[in-house]
Amino acid sequence: MKWETVKLDVRETGVAVLTFNRPETMNAVNDQFCRDVQAACREVSENEAVRVLVVTGAGNGWSSGGDISTLAVIKDPISAKETYDSSGDLVTTIYELKKPVIAAVNGVVAGASLAACLACDLIIASEKARFGFTFMQLAFCPDSGASYFLNQKVGYHKALELLWFGKIIDAAEADKLGFLNKIVSPEECLPEAIAWAERLARQPMLTVGLDKKLMREACRNDYYQQTELEAMYQVLTWASADFQEGCRAFAEKRKPVFQNK
Missing domain, CATH: 1.10.12 (Lyase 2-enoyl-coa Hydratase; Chain  A, domain 2)
Structure with missing residues (x-):
């Protein structure tokens, strides 16, 4: 199937590659993006031939978080709740997949998309990956489960430091904090994630x-x-x-x- 904002490549090895495909916006999250990701994940869940899912982003980013053009025009609390529920549903869909999910973080990941990234089971990152805890720059609290995953990963004190000061950390610091499984060169990021996925697909x-x-x-x-x-x-x-x-x-x-x- 084809969607507007994502691509899904199902391979004979039992691995599917889901690519966020809004490179002109650094794969920012909008309503259509949320619907497409959920639909692709449902297809992965229902396809018995798929054993492992790899998630990556087109262009220079994995996903930059909520699309500011969408967020800026929200006019009332009900619309805001619907928007953030949609983002939360995206993350929940990834988190609830029974099959293993590997994130191949090729570039920037920020905001609500951090929750989607941390909802994956394994994370392989490019040396150029950047993780932006940038909610505070918009006077936002974390959403879509970001506070849950962040606290699980680094604990209460470090989580608040990252959030309150809107830190953007590189792959090396993310690895020290326990976010990552492996750091590789940019050109190796997706191939390495696929290699891990193929190895995992051969397991019981x-x-x-x-x-x-x-x-x-x-x-x-x-x-x-x-x-x-x-x-x-x-x-x-x-x-x-x-x-x-x-x-x-x-x-x-x-x-x-x-x-x-």
Whole structure:
């Protein structure tokens, strides 16, 4: 399918690449963009051939956040709420995907789009990537889940420093703060993310999905709740055909060939 503001490339390797495609605005978020991203994510969710999603941006930016031309003409609280709900729904759609999502951050990411980026499971960034906590410049609070993800990543004190002073940080500082999985050269950003995605797509996807659930729940469970959940999920994987294949491959000293069963 084709959309106005995004492109979706589904590959035979089980990887889909979602490209934000408003390069003239640094892939800024507007209503159409929100609808298109959600529609593309629904297609990824429903397509059994897709195992991993990579998200990147066209041009020099991943996404610069809310489109100021849209924000500036909002005239009443009801319209404002609808606009921010739309942005929040975009982030929620990415966050709730059961399949792994890898962000290939090729350039600037700022504002509400930081939430979309941090909602991804893995983040690979170009050396030219910049992360802008620029809400304060517009007298805005963070939205679309940005405060949640930011606090999870860096903690209360550092999160407020980034927000209150509207900091723009480079890839190296973002990596020190724990945002990133890997920094690469600009030309390697998308290929490296795709390589990670293809490697992940060869793993037993039942286990991959349960790992994602476990790590999400670990953010709020205590030790006893989490170990109980681990035991339940371990029984599910034990009953899978892929577990049997993994055992056979180990005994036969070969690489396992998983069938996602």
